[in-house]
Amino acid sequence: MNKGSISMAVIRRLPKYHRCLSDMIDKGIERISSKELSETIGFSASQIRQDFNNFGKFGQQGYGYNVEDLHSAISNIIGLQHTYRLIVLGAGNLGEALVNFGFEKLGFQVDALFDNNTEKIGKIVHGVEVLDVNILETYMSKHPVDIAVITTPVKVAQQIADRVVISGARSIWNFAPVDLVVPEDVIVENVHLVDNLMTLAYLLNS
Amino acid sequence: MNKGSISMAVIRRLPKYHRCLSDMIDKGIERISSKELSETIGFSASQIRQDFNNFGKFGQQGYGYNVEDLHSAISNIIGLQHTYRLIVLGAGNLGEALVNFGFEKLGFQVDALFDNNTEKIGKIVHGVEVLDVNILETYMSKHPVDIAVITTPVKVAQQIADRVVISGARSIWNFAPVDLVVPEDVIVENVHLVDNLMTLAYLLNS
CATH class of the missing domain: 1.10.10.10 (Winged helix-like DNA-binding domain superfamily/Winged helix DNA-binding domain)
Incomplete structure (x- = not known):
């Protein structure tokens, strides 16, 4: 096959x-x-x-x-016979929601959250620690990451994508409302929430 | 046209x-x-x-x-010349994240959150009040709702969908990992987050 x-x-x-x-x-x-x-x-x-x-x-x-x-x-x-290692970039409500969604039952294990907010760094969210985004590269040099989840504000999303790609992330699950530019061998799965709302708006009027 | x-x-x-x-x-x-x-x-x-x-x-x-x-x-x-009234069913992290996403700039206005947790009811989340889900029908009889957003646990999602449909919601934005059954004239936009992860898993192995 x-x-x-x-x-x-x-x-x-x-x-x-x-x-x-x-x-x-x-x-x-x-x-x-x-x-x-x-x-x-x-x-x-x-x-x-x-x-x-x-x-x-x-x-x-x-x-x-x-x-x-x-x-x-x-x-x-x-491919659910494997376990996938995830990190979540951005420890806001959405990042927290994703950690708490129950994906680990299917083998998608969030190992760390990252944020630049000193009030959030060190916090434990549903058993997962919020790390300083400044140590992202160090972390990734020591831990394999299959899926980097981007829940950051839009203005830093591309920069964060560049950093995880350089550090070896094989795929990105992107929630920021921006079309990320990445090398061809990096897989990007977008969740453009605004697009859903716009589709609903269109259909509500038609 | x-x-x-x-x-x-x-x-x-x-x-x-x-x-x-x-x-x-x-x-x-x-x-x-x-x-x-x-x-x-x-x-x-x-x-x-x-x-x-x-x-x-x-x-x-x-x-x-x-x-x-x-x-x-x-x-x-x-259809962005109009304003759309939203309610969010489920005041967990995901519900809070959606209230705080900034959709109102495009005309998607969240008017209320609903939950059955007494510790959450009455709380104000980014300016939006969490109401008791027991008063959902009363609320909807007084306030127009264009889009009902379902962020509840999967086991109550269909029941909540039935309730908002009977109360006149014209469309549902569904985040629960279930394929809702609704009348033909109700529009459903699904965000099946698990599906994204499974797609990534498949692509990571191919």
Whole structure:
């Protein structure tokens, strides 16, 4: 399997499969037909078959899917068998909210928060220490960081992105309302909250 | 112009045009060629022309665009000439972060937070009062709500969604990791943060 050849549209549907199957496990559902899966998740049966075909063979014609097996297969495709080390840049409400969201249950472990506010430095937020952003490079030279989460004010976001990239961050989860410029091999996932509000505004008027 | 016929892909590019043009205004740029706009925003010139053609005529062949005029036109297309009334369900870190994000500058005004925690009820968060979720229906019968923002724990998110929908909310901005079921005429914009992390996990391994 050449994962690099899978389209982003397919990749972005994987978390929804994962969420849907997790719900079914919670509800005690053991087996599901492709028709039932299609109705629950809202993708056509043919879409689901095509998506799964990218990753090998799941289920058996006429027998449907074993929910646990499919959930586990999707988890492995996403890469949830690994643990990911995160740092959060910016220890404001949003940074604190992200530390407290429960992502560690899925293997996304926040190791440190960083801030430049001396009143916040040294504070423990849900078990995670707020470190001085001045020691960011030193920290990163000693600790692997898979995902650097940027929740800083917009005016310093690019500068912080440059610093984590130089220090070896492989990916950035960006909440600042700015389109960051990074080298091609650094992955950026943006959450532009304002864009959501603008989309809602547009749809409310149409 | 029939706004209903515009594709979601075009609609979701509008905020990026808006952000890009706001940056240009901040930098004092008055006029921009379609080529420069294309390079800055990262969409092809033909894509940009097609997008704008959905909404009428902008700029003049060979003269480029007046940045202020274009910004103002895009703002109006999105609907930013109006003010939108928001309530935030859940006064945790995420709810507080959203109240403090600065959305009011664009016309998205949070009027109230709601929580069921008696220690939070009555608190003022960045000028916005935390109200008892028990009075949600009474509040909504007296105050118009354009966007109900759900930042509650996942287990109560659907129930809260049902309550705001029955009380007349026209749209929901949902941060709970669940796919809400709502009537067809209610608009839901999801921010599934876990999905972003899973996408990053996948891409880090591919």
